[in-house]
Amino acid sequence: MSDQDRKRTPEMPAPKVVEPTIFDLSAPGRTGVTFPPPDVPTAPLPEALLRADLPLPELAEVDVVRHYMRLSKFNYSIDGGFYPLGSCTMKYNPKINEDMARLPGFAHAHPLQPFETVQGSLALMYQLQEWLKEIAGFAAVTLQPAAGAHGELTGVLIMRAYHGSRGDTKRVKMLIPDSAHGTNPASSGVVGLEILQIPSDERGNVDLPALKAACDDTVVGLMLTNPNTLGLFDENVEEVIKIVHDCGGLVYGDGANLNALLGIVRPGDLGIDVMHFNLHKTFATPHGGGGPGSGPVGVAEHLVDFLPTPLIGVVEEGEGEMPPLFGYFTPAKTIGRLKAFHGHFGMLVRAYTYIAMHGPDGLRAIAENAVLNANYLQTLLRDTYHVPYERICMHEFVAEGRIEGSDVRALDIAKRLMDYDFHPPTNYFPLIVHEALMIEPTETENKGTLDAFAEALIQIAAEARDQPELLHEAPHTTPFGRMDEVKAARELVLCCWLPEDYKEKG
Amino acid sequence: MNIPSNLKYSKTDEWFDPATGAMGLTDYAQGQLSDIVFVEILVEAGDQLEAGMPVASVESVKAAAESYAIVGGTVAAVNEGLSDSPETLNSDPYGASWIIKIEGGDASGLMDAGAYIKYCEERDH
Numbered sequence: 001m002s003d004q005d006r007k008r009t010p011e012m013p014a015p016k017v018v019e020p021t022i023f024d025l026s027a028p029g030r031t032g033v034t035f036p037p038p039d040v041p042t043a044p045l046p047e048a049l050l051r052a053d054l055p056l057p058e059l060a061e062v063d064v065v066r067h068y069m070r071l072s073k074f075n076y077s078i079d080g081g082f083y084p085l086g087s088c089t090m091k092y093n094p095k096i097n098e099d100m101a102r103l104p105g106f107a108h109a110h111p112l113q114p115f116e117t118v119q120g121s122l123a124l125m126y127q128l129q130e131w132l133k134e135i136a137g138f139a140a141v142t143l144q145p146a147a148g149a150h151g152e153l154t155g156v157l158i159m160r161a162y163h164g165s166r167g168d169t170k171r172v173k174m175l176i177p178d179s180a181h182g183t184n185p186a187s188s189g190v191v192g193l194e195i196l197q198i199p200s201d202e203r204g205n206v207d208l209p210a211l212k213a214a215c216d217d218t219v220v221g222l223m224l225t226n227p228n229t230l231g232l233f234d235e236n237v238e239e240v241i242k243i244v245h246d247c248g249g250l251v252y253g254d255g256a257n258l259n260a261l262l263g264i265v266r267p268g269d270l271g272i273d274v275m276h277f278n279l280h281k282t283f284a285t286p287h288g289g290g291g292p293g294s295g296p297v298g299v300a301e302h303l304v305d306f307l308p309t310p311l312i313g314v315v316e317e318g319e320g321e322m323p324p325l326f327g328y329f330t331p332a333k334t335i336g337r338l339k340a341f342h343g344h345f346g347m348l349v350r351a352y353t354y355i356a357m358h359g360p361d362g363l364r365a366i367a368e369n370a371v372l373n374a375n376y377l378q379t380l381l382r383d384t385y386h387v388p389y390e391r392i393c394m395h396e397f398v399a400e401g402r403i404e405g406s407d408v409r410a411l412d413i414a415k416r417l418m419d420y421d422f423h424p425p426t427n428y429f430p431l432i433v434h435e436a437l438m439i440e441p442t443e444t445e446n447k448g449t450l451d452a453f454a455e456a457l458i459q460i461a462a463e464a465r466d467q468p469e470l471l472h473e474a475p476h477t478t479p480f481g482r483m484d485e486v487k488a489a490r491e492l493v494l495c496c497w498l499p500e501d502y503k504e505k506g
Numbered sequence: 507m508n509i510p511s512n513l514k515y516s517k518t519d520e521w522f523d524p525a526t527g528a529m530g531l532t533d534y535a536q537g538q539l540s541d542i543v544f545v546e547i548l549v550e551a552g553d554q555l556e557a558g559m560p561v562a563s564v565e566s567v568k569a570a571a572e573s574y575a576i577v578g579g580t581v582a583a584v585n586e587g588l589s590d591s592p593e594t595l596n597s598d599p600y601g602a603s604w605i606i607k608i609e610g611g612d613a614s615g616l617m618d619a620g621a622y623i624k625y626c627e628e629r630d631h
Contacts, residue, residue: 411540428568434630485567486593489543 018479019070026057032064074479076423078288082449084377086396086426086438087181087229089259089281090288096357097284097350106349111341115327122326125312125342128352129296132277135355135363136255137268138298140331141277142307144343147293148256151276152187152223154297157335158274158306159221159250160191165306165333168248171220175244177206178432179228181254193220200432204232204389206240215247224272225254227394229430229438231374233260241271250274250303258282259442260371260395263364274299283351294347305332308339369443370395373450377441380454384461388433396440398433406464408471410435413460415482416474420456507626508533510600514613515622520576521600524613528604529576531564534626536596539566545592547605553581555608562605564595577611 059067076083083090101107109118129141145151156174163171174188177198185195196214201207206224222244227233234240241251253267253275259282261267267275279294280287287293299307310328318324342348358366371394378387378397385399401410414424414437426438441450463470475481509532513521519535522528536542544565549555555575562573584606588594594603617625 431569486541486543489541489565489567 019067019074022057022059022064022067023055025059025063025067026055028058030058030060030063032059032061075289076418081421081423082441082445082453083288083423084425084439084441084453085288085423086231086398086440087256087429088288088426089256089278089395089440089442090423091259091281091284091442092444093284093286093350094354094357097353100353101346101349103349106346109345111345116325119323119326121345122312123323124352125345125348126314126326128348128355129312131352131355132296132298135262135266136258136275136277136298137266138275139268139301140304140307140311141296141298142311142338143294143296143348144308144337144339145276145295145297146339146344147280148254148276148278148295149183149187150293150338151278151295151297152183152252152254153190154295154308154335154338155252155274155276155299156187156191156193156220156223158297158299158303159252160193161306161333161335162250162303163220168217170218171249173214173219175211175214175219175222175249177222177224177228179204179206179230179232179430180223180225181229181256182429184223184225184252184254188220188223198222200228200230203235204228204230204391205234205236208236208239208243211240211243215243215249217248219244219247219249221250221252221273223252223254225257226267227257227260227396230389230398230433231393231396231438231440232389232391233394237270245271255298256281257395260367262367263360264367268298268300272300274303279347279351284354285347285350292344292347294344294351296343306335307331309334309337366443367395370441373441373443373445374439376447377439377450377454380450381439381457384458385437395442396438398430398436398438400433401427401435401437403461403464406468408464408468410437412468412471412474413437413457413464416460416463416471417456418475419477420460421477422453422456507537507623508600509619509623509626511619513600514576514616514618515625516574516576516616517625518574520573522576522608522611522613522616523604524611527579527582527607527609527611529561529606529608530604531573531595531599532622533599535571536599539564539571540568540596542566542592542595545589545595545605547584547588549575549581549584549606551581551584555579555581564592573605575608576616577608577613579608579610579612581606582609583607 078090078092105120109121115122125143129143132141145154172194173196174193175196175198176184177200179200188195198210198214199207226237244251250273253272255275255277258277274297276295276297279285285294309330311331312326313329314324315327316325374393374395374397378393381399387397387399401413410427414427417424428436429438430436473482513523515521515532519532520529521532542564546563548563549561555578557575557578559575560572561575564571564573585604588603588605
């Protein structure tokens with residue numbers, strides 16, 4: 001969208017300078033580095049390897065640095081401000097995690113090195129497997145999956161393999177509550193399962209009669225997000241799990257909301273058979289543009305044999321001063337390999353560091369403070385924004401982004417928050433709440449930040465009644481105004497330049 | 507909200523025209539979805555439908571949803587141009603953006619306009 005396309009109102013400031021692309025900044029002959037004349041014979045590149053249609057930009061080093069520095073200032077990050085993006089657990093990522101991941105022994109290790117030469121890395125992975133088992137109450141953990149939804153895929157493949165190994169081949173249905181994460185039906189769909197949605201009851205729990213009616217011998221299992229996307233802990237969780245187990249199904253736990261439970265509830269103890277962890281949420285490894293995710297999967301005893309290969313284990317016990325020798329193990333009925341090498345190892349180092357820095361009591365304090373912060377915000381806001389379930393929430397809550405007597409919608413409120421220098425909450429999810437605003441403050445924010453955020457939202461509610469146009473056209477203070485979401489969703493080719501032989505697929 | 511009185515309605519927010527056999531998404535549905543950016547019709551002319559079978563997949567800037575056969579019957583026609591202009595689902599929900607036409611459908615179990623208006627109002631609170 002060009003600047004001229006935007007409708008402006010008098011109170012909107014003049015447009016700021018828009019950063020040109022690096023191609024637009026290019027000028028022929030400019031270089032970052034000038035090489036000395038070669039002191040060895042030169043040879044031309046083979047004709048077949050040359051191409052004329054690749055317009056690489058030509059710039060001085062200082063132009064490149066300033067270009068990217070300016071672009072970086074357009075960004076909003078957790079290091080720059082409050083980021084209450086519900087379901088994403090955008091907590092502050094301690095910098096010691098980065099220091100540890102950059103230790104040369106970790107940073108320079110190669111996954112194809114002989115295992116005897118990477119014992120430190122294997123020891124770290126082994127210990128992390130053990131810690132995650134302990135934290136969530138499982139019998140074994142794989143660190144391989146690349147991120148949360150990949151963990152779900154891993155878990156669903158394990159569930160299917162378990163039934164198949166018992167000759168129980170008629171199970172084709174996955175039950176998914178309407179308060180689950182949106183990736184759950186997608187992951188089951190990728191595996192080729194039929195999805196059956198289970199409604200929530202009036203307290204935001206899984207509707208037990210509907211669940212009972214859906215459970216039969218064609219059910220692979222249930223994918224349960226608990227706390228769910230309403231930020232509510234299912235009050236009947238043990239019964240929910242029992243109903244599924246009674247029909248021969250397994251229960252998958254979506255561990256994306258584990259931050260609310262650390263040190264308080266262990267999903268494995270509740271009877272959940274398999275669960276993924278989001279190291280990039282609960283265990284503070286960077287995400288949201290900052291780095292790859294990591295989605296380890298934990299399983300109960302009866303599913304251990306199906307885990308992806310390899311797991312890290314002890315080959316030889318240590319003796320006296322000799323540490324144990326760590327190596328790779330293949331589970332007996334493994335579903336195979338889910339990821340090249342060992343998953344996102346750098347994230348494993350960061351999560352290990354985070355757990356080591358906190359210890360058991362510190363982990364519990366994370367959950368307690370995350371829940372406290374969410375309830376504090378909910379209490380400040382619920383008189384202004386309707387919260388449809390009258391309950392104490394867990395680590396997040398969902399409010400309705402609409403104001404009596406105004407036509408503003410959740411999207412307008414979210415955009416207006418950017419003018420107050422806050423990252424908007426997740427909006428329009430979960431789908432079971434009208435104009436949903438899903439707010440997750442996390443434990444790393446202090447009372448002052450929470451108060452300022454609540455004050456901004458209350459002020460915005462007043463604006464919604466008195467100056468709705470201000471919201472419809474927000475944001476006003478960002479380098480770009482309201483984006484054209486329809487265009488963004490429909491025109492998927494973002495290249496400013498396409499190779500000559502590129503053909504658009506019809 | 508526009509709810510024409512000559513049409514019949516489902517709880518999953520489809521409309522059905524007993525006179526022509528056409529079905530589509532209601533004004534309420536398009537309003538909830540907001541700007542619709544993709545639509546894919548999942549059935550072809552001649553297909554046998556049971557009521558409740560998915561017939562189209564609709565995606566907006568907010569959400570993805572399915573549209574279900576409002577009645578059982580045979581697919582008589584498919585709106586071939588709809589996938590190129592999904593925005594008509596927003597701008598003209600009861601006209602240009604019909605999804606399919608169904609032959610032999612029995613509309614007797616569907617809501618009339620009055621019942622559907624009430625159903626929409628209940629859900630808004």
